[in-house]
Amino acid sequence: MTATPVGRRERKKAATRQSIADAALRLFLERGYDQVSIRDIADAADVSTTTVFKHFTGKEALVFDQSADREAGLIAAVRERAAGQGLLDALRQHVLDTWLPIATHPQRADFVNLVESTPALRAYAERMWTRHAEALGAAIADDLGVDRDDVACAALARFVLEVPTLARGRVDHRAAVDAVFDILTHGWRPPEAPAAPPGG
CATH class of the missing domain: 1.10.10.60 (Homeodomain-like)
Known part of the structure; x- marks a missing residue:
């Protein structure tokens, strides 16, 4: 009752x-x-x-009011993924599910401009990014059964958190997210230069 x-x-x-x-x-x-x-x-x-x-x-927290939820979501993507789903596949899906709607939000450009033009908010965002990276890195390390300060886990966490920044200015956000996760999954390969025109 x-x-x-x-x-x-x-x-x-x-x-x-x-x-x-x-x-x-x-x-x-x-x-x-x-x-x-x-x-x-x-x-x-x-x-x-x-x-x-x-x-x-404080004031900064009012701008990033969903920060705690985002961190919890990242950790849940690792710890609560479906049986048989790979770690990178789970993180890829999480970024696609959570970031794509934000990227297309009509206020997104105004929000980004607000943060980038305000030193206090830029500093807060950087501290928040670091906290998220540490929490995600620890969750990845726990999942793999290695020490929480493992450099490979820390690096992967940072790369995953950079995906939205790398994809933000692209015409096709989904394709950009997939391209970065393909690199994380399969390793980096040099992009192929466009073929020279005949007779060039």
Whole structure:
């Protein structure tokens, strides 16, 4: 009999958190990150500043509000993959399932510009990327039964996390993701130069 109230409470918390994050991003895009205060965000979301800090550690975390979920998803892709599915196949599918929708989101370019034009957000993103790489590397090492500081596992984690950056500017995002994972799976081969025209 207690499951429903708990579920309702968790849904309400999640909705409040999303409302705050949405209000923050809207204000950041409209005014610029440095011109928006926590009070502005709280007012826009119709909550108190205390409520904002219950859900987020600070302004930077409001921009990257799904960071914890993304890290958990990366680890789950390794640990909870289907029986018989290879590690790289699972990570490839995870990137395709989670990143492709983000890459085509109508606000994606504005979001990237916001982060790249704001030193505090760039620094936060770099720290977040490092944390994700360490967590994914550890999950890969655990899966393979090797030490968590194994350099091959750390390298693979970093390569996987770079895939969205490498694919971002390409016309065909899916093909770019597949191309990088093909390299990780089969090894790098020199690309073939286009054939010279006859008589050239």
